Amino acid sequence: MIFSPKTEEAMTRFAKEAIKNSLDKSELSYFERLELKAKQLQEKTKKSFGTNREEETAELTSYMRDYMEQLINEEGLSETDAFAKAKAVFQIDSSNHSEAEKKQERLAYYENLDPATEEAIGLSYGSRMFLGTVIGAVLGIFGQIFYDGAIFGVVLWIMLGLGLLFGLGLGMASHAKISKSRIER
Structure with missing residues (x-):
């Protein structure tokens, strides 16, 4: 099934963040550890020295795509609803969530209220x-x-x-x- 570019981009962004959040501090790169301490410094250095996790991101995106297709075909959900449900299912809990991320999750919850x-x-x-x-x-x-x-x-x-x-x-x-x-x- 082919999803809209917006949904594909959202799935990839989510997968990248979920993979990074699932790692222990010892598994994070130097620059990822700096991100926990100083968001501004991380943004400057990530572009040229960031760790490439494309394989893990592609794998998680693939799992999400398959799950979303199942939800759309079997349960009749819309693409947006299927993405929201897949995102909730594949969410990887981590203690690395910042307050901004928690606020974004709360806002997403209330935006999706019918x-x-x-x-x-x-x-x-x-x-x-x-x-x-x-x-x-x-x-x-x-x-x-x-x-x-x-x-x-x-x-x-x-x-x-x-x-x-x-x-x-x-x-x-x-x-x-x-x-x-x-x-x-």
């Missing part, structure tokens, strides 16, 4: 916050009446705040569940 998932996440937060507020208000009113016989007071506001936090916690748990089910697909 509208239905976004709506489900928003509705889960909204419903959980509403539920937490109602529970907090009811407990706050009863607590306030028990405390000093009034309906409004400090206990009500404390319980309302705790109810909002409870709702936010439930919303986060729901968000995690939705995200996990999306990743497992």
